Structures are given as structure tokens and as C-alpha cells.
Amino acid sequence: MIRLLLALVLAATAAGASAQSLLDWTDEEVGSIGRHGPWPPPPVRDPSNRVSGTSAGILLGEHLFNEPRLSGDGGMSCATCHQAGRDWSDGLAKAQGAVELDRRTPSLWNVGYGHWFGWDGAGDSLWAQSIRPLLDPREMNGGTERIGALLRNDRVFACGYEKAFGGKPGNDDERLLVDAAKALAAFQATFVSPRTPFDDFRDALLAGDRDGAARYPLSAQRGLRLFIGAANCNACHFGPRFTNGEFGDVGIPFFVRPGEVDSGRLGGLERLAASPFNLLGKFNDDTTGEAARRTRHVRRLHSNFGEFRVPGLRQVGRGGPYMHNGSVATLEDVVKHYSEVNPDRLHSDGVPLVRPLALSSEQSADLVAFLRSLDADVPPRPAAAALCP
Amino acid sequence: MRRLAIALMALTLATPAMADCPLDLGRGTGWVVFSDHYMIAFRPDPVRIEVGEPFALILNVCTKGGNPAELVAVEAQMPEHRHSMNYKAAVVAGPNGRYRAEGLVFHMPGRWEISFDVRAGEESERLSHDIIVK
Numbered sequence: 279m280i281r282l283l284l285a286l287v288l289a290a291t292a293a294g295a296s297a298q299s300l301l302d303w304t305d306e307e308v309g310s311i312g313r314h315g316p317w318p319p320p321p322v323r324d325p326s327n328r329v330s331g332t333s334a335g336i337l338l339g340e341h342l343f344n345e346p347r348l349s350g351d352g353g354m355s356c357a358t359c360h361q362a363g364r365d366w367s368d369g370l371a372k373a374q375g376a377v378e379l380d381r382r383t384p385s386l387w388n389v390g391y392g393h394w395f396g397w398d399g400a401g402d403s404l405w406a407q408s409i410r411p412l413l414d415p416r417e418m419n420g421g422t423e424r425i426g427a428l429l430r431n432d433r434v435f436a437c438g439y440e441k442a443f444g445g446k447p448g449n450d451d452e453r454l455l456v457d458a459a460k461a462l463a464a465f466q467a468t469f470v471s472p473r474t475p476f477d478d479f480r481d482a483l484l485a486g487d488r489d490g491a492a493r494y495p496l497s498a499q500r501g502l503r504l505f506i507g508a509a510n511c512n513a514c515h516f517g518p519r520f521t522n523g524e525f526g527d528v529g530i531p532f533f534v535r536p537g538e539v540d541s542g543r544l545g546g547l548e549r550l551a552a553s554p555f556n557l558l559g560k561f562n563d564d565t566t567g568e569a570a571r572r573t574r575h576v577r578r579l580h581s582n583f584g585e586f587r588v589p590g591l592r593q594v595g596r597g598g599p600y601m602h603n604g605s606v607a608t609l610e611d612v613v614k615h616y617s618e619v620n621p622d623r624l625h626s627d628g629v630p631l632v633r634p635l636a637l638s639s640e641q642s643a644d645l646v647a648f649l650r651s652l653d654a655d656v657p658p659r660p661a662a663a664a665l666c667p
Numbered sequence: 668m669r670r671l672a673i674a675l676m677a678l679t680l681a682t683p684a685m686a687d688c689p690l691d692l693g694r695g696t697g698w699v700v701f702s703d704h705y706m707i708a709f710r711p712d713p714v715r716i717e718v719g720e721p722f723a724l725i726l727n728v729c730t731k732g733g734n735p736a737e738l739v740a741v742e743a744q745m746p747e748h749r750h751s752m753n754y755k756a757a758v759v760a761g762p763n764g765r766y767r768a769e770g771l772v773f774h775m776p777g778r779w780e781i782s783f784d785v786r787a788g789e790e791s792e793r794l795s796h797d798i799i800v801k
Contacts (some may be wrong), residue, residue, distance in 0.1 A: 626749075
């Protein structure tokens with residue numbers, strides 16, 4: 279009898295502890311949390327890229343990604359800025375190519391799941407976006423002919439190309455540039471971030487596993503409640519990647535230098551329309567027309583001025599500086615920005631999507647705790663297999 | 668029996684538009700919106716509208732008076748935030764009298780108001796319908 283009583287007391291204590299470490303989530307909140315998963319999603323297959331998801335295309339892309347001969351001076355590769363050990367970015371406030379640029383190097387985590395690429399969305403495919411830094415004189419300044427010649431004349435790359443694309447590299451340099459970019463995109467699409475403490479919480483909560491869910495720190499739970507509730511962060515940071523993939527103006531100054539502005543999405547849409555590599559052009563491998571759906575229907579709006587792509591938040595605490603121009607140093611500063619943002623700067627006609635949240639220090643700490651629960655340690659990458667042993 | 672047949676015939680003659688206006692698209696996963704003069708039945712394709720994912724609407728447009736009706740444009744906005752879609756829907760008339768509005772994307776969760784500009788001869792009107800996406 280005494281043992282039974284002891285067991286009952288212990289069970290009640292354990293239940294009490296569990297209840298204390300799990301917020302009382304409503305059904306609506308559970309639904310919102312559920313929409314941030316499951317993670318990871320299925321692997322990417324981009325129909326506009328015929329080597330997307332193929333092992334030979336991915337391997338060729340990995341070798342090209344690390345190849346400095348793609349650059350004009352032979353000193354810079356994609357991996358110079360998108361470093362595996364720095365979460366596929368560089369840790370700098372402003373990207374450093376041949377010159378310092380006006381925007382930050384975006385992380386490439388989960389980039390294959392996007393539909394607009396670059397801070398201004400000037401790329402409508404990952405392969406089209408990969409062409410820009412290859413050719414941009416401020417970045418790699420590679421030149422179409424140089425890239426074509428490398429694929430044609432380097433024995434190993436020529437062999438890797440043939441394996442990936444099923445034929446020898448021809449004499450059409452522009453076609454070879456696009457194919458190199460498609461292999462680069464196939465490789466980048468494999469950068470899928472690992473599962474996080476948030477994912478374990480989300481899955482446990484949806485499965486009704488209260489003990490499992492209670493292992494998620496209370497501070498992160500309170501931050502999550504703010505994120506999907508009063509702060510309304512999930513209006514834009516929506517879905518499993520914590521981004522709706524579109525664009526927003528969050529009150530970062532437009533000026534890059536006195537008298538010079540970064541128009542963001544507005545300029546991006548101009549460059550998209552002018553690009554021979556957009557999905558409406560001849561290099562799109564998708565014959566159904568489906569992949570070009572967004573490009574066909576996207577429109578320029580006055581409100582696009584000063585908008586930038588909503589970044590995904592997975593691995594966000596491992597990155598930084600933040601915002602498109604690297605102007606915010608830490609995650610704590612990001613939360614402070616949203617807490618104190620100037621509403622006059624945002625010109626919203628209706629209920630503003632971004633408004634000063636006026637968070638207490640405890641709420642700010644909770645929000646940061648939640649954001650850091652979207653981080654996961656990354657296992658070391660194995661060395662790339664030989665392209666053509 | 669004869670009186671019933673006459674009544675049915677009279678009803679059919681009195682409401683030719685109703686008889687010619689299939690509203691089946693409004694069943695199940697679809698919707699029907701009315702005004703004094705127009706009826707629109709529509710459903711999304713794919714059936715479930717996902718935040719951030721392109722979709723189309725398949726529509727039938729009718730007038731209650733039996734005149735031919737035309738769907739001119741489809742637009743959507745979030746009334747709360749007063750912003751439209753980032754995409755412009757294209758309306759195409761199909762061979763079966765149905766319309767297809769292609770290229771819609773609701774890029775945020777919440778309440779979206781879809782508006783339909785319809786026309787019959789010189790008369791035009793805007794009908795609307797609210798959809799909440801999560």
C-alpha cells in the first residue's frame with residue numbers, strides 16, 4: 279500500500295513537472311506550429327534544370343563550386359563567399375568580390391526550395407541566379423568564354439560534363455555557361471539544414487507527446503508563441519523554411535551611399551525581365567511551362583521599392599550580420615530592430631505587417647531563444663568524390 | 668399531371684439563364700457568389716490553396732437575366748493590410764464556356780478578398796468573395 283502511494287505521488291510530481299514545462303497551447307496555435315514542418319522536406323527536383331537531383335550533375339557542381347578558374351583572376355570561387363564552414367556565407371556585413379558590394383552574402387542553406395533568388399529576386403531559378411556572380415565584374419568576373427573553355431579543354435571537367443549532360447561539351451559558350459550554372463544549382467540544392475530542437479518539439483506537440491514536447495525550453499516556447507501570435511512574424515516567415523519566399527520592406531534604410539539607393543525588388547524585377555536566362559527563355563528545360571508560372575505572372579508594383587527577399591530562418595542564429603545589407607550585427611539586434619522600428623518609415627495603408635513590437639527585455643530574450651532553437655549543428659562535409667578518376 | 672408539366676415549362680421559359688448556368692463548380696470545394704444580376708461559380712485548381720503556391724480558378728459566369736456574361740478580370744487583395752497579390756492573374760475563356768484565371772498566389776496566411784470584374788453588354792460589375800488561407 280505504501281509503495282502504491284509512493285508511486286502515485288511520484289507520478290503526480292512527474293505530471294506536474296511536465297505540465298510546468300509545456301505551455302498550454304491552443305488548437306489554433308498547434309495548427310500554426312504544425313505548418314512550420316515537417317522537416318526535412320523531400321529532395322529538390324527543379325524541372326527547369328535537367329541535371330537537378332542527378333548524382334553526376336551534383337558532383338560536377340561541387341567541383342565547379344570550388345573552382346577558382348571560373349573567375350577572371352583565377353583567385354575566387356563560389357566557395358570564397360559561400361563557405362561551408364560559415365553556413366554557406368562569409369560572416370561579413372558586405373560581400374567582398376573584386377570590390378566590396380552593397381549587400382550581404384546570403385546563406386545557401388535550403389536555397390533549392392526557393393522560387394526567387396538573390397536579395398532582389400532577379401533570378402527565377404537557382405541556375406539563373408548562379409550565372410550572375412560568375413559574370414558580374416564586381417564579383418567573379420569569369421566571362422562566358424572562360425567558363426566554356428574550362429569545360430571544353432580541362433580533361434577532368436570535360437569528362438564530368440559528359441557524365442552529367444550525356445554529351446561532350448560543344449562550342450556554344452553560352453550554352454556551356456548555362457550548363458555549368460545548372461550543375462552548380464544541382465549541388466547547391468543539396469544544402470538542406472539538419473533537424474533542430476524546434477522540429478522535435480513541433481513533431482512531439484502534433485503527436486500529442488507532452489513529455490517529448492516539454493523538453494523544449496520554456497523560453498523558446500514563449501518566443502514561439504510571440505512569433506506566431508502577437509508579433510505576427512509568421513505572416514512572412516511562413517512554412518517549413520520560415521519564409522514565404524516573397525519580399526518585404528522591414529524598415530532598413532534605402533540609401534547605400536549619399537544620393538544612391540538600393541531599390542531592391544523593383545530593380546530585381548527589371549533585371550529579371552531583361553535576363554536572357556529567365557525561365558521564359560530558351561534555356562529552361564521544362565517543356566510543360568509549369569516552372570515559369572511565377573515568372574509569367576509576376577508584376578511590378580510601386581511597393582516593390584525597397585523590398586528584399588524574406589530570408590528563411592533555419593540556421594539563423596549561426597549566421598549574421600543580418601538584413602540584406604548586413605547592417606544589423608546580432609540576432610538580439612534584429613529583435614531590437616523589430617521592437618523599435620519606426621512606423622513612419624514604412625508607409626503602410628492598412629494594418630502594418632511590420633510595426634514596433636515594443637517588446638520587454640524578457641520577451642526579446644524569449645524571441646531570441648526561439649530563433650536559436652532553429653539552429654542545428656552541422657556534421658562535417660566529406661571531401662568531394664573525384665570527378666573522373 | 669398536365670398542370671405540373673405546364674408549370675415546369677413555364678419555369679424553364681421564365682429562367683433561361685438559371686437553366687443554362689451550370690453551378691456545379693460551386694459544389695464541394697467550390698463557391699458560388701451572387702449579385703442582383705450575376706452568378707459566378709468557381710473552384711480552385713489545385714483544390715487546396717496553399718500559402719505561397721500558384722493556383723488557378725476555374726469559373727462559370729452567368730447573368731440572372733440570361734444575357735451573355737463575360738469575366739474581364741480576377742484580382743485579390745488582403746483587405747486588412749491593403750496589399751494585392753504580387754502576381755497578375757490572366758483570364759482565359761475555355762471552349763466549354765468556362766473561364767480559367769491563371770497565376771494567382773496568396774503569399775501570406777490570412778483573409779484574402781478575391782474580386783471578379785464581370786460584364787454583360789454595357790453593364791459591368793465587381794463581385795467579391797473572401798477566402799481565409801492558413
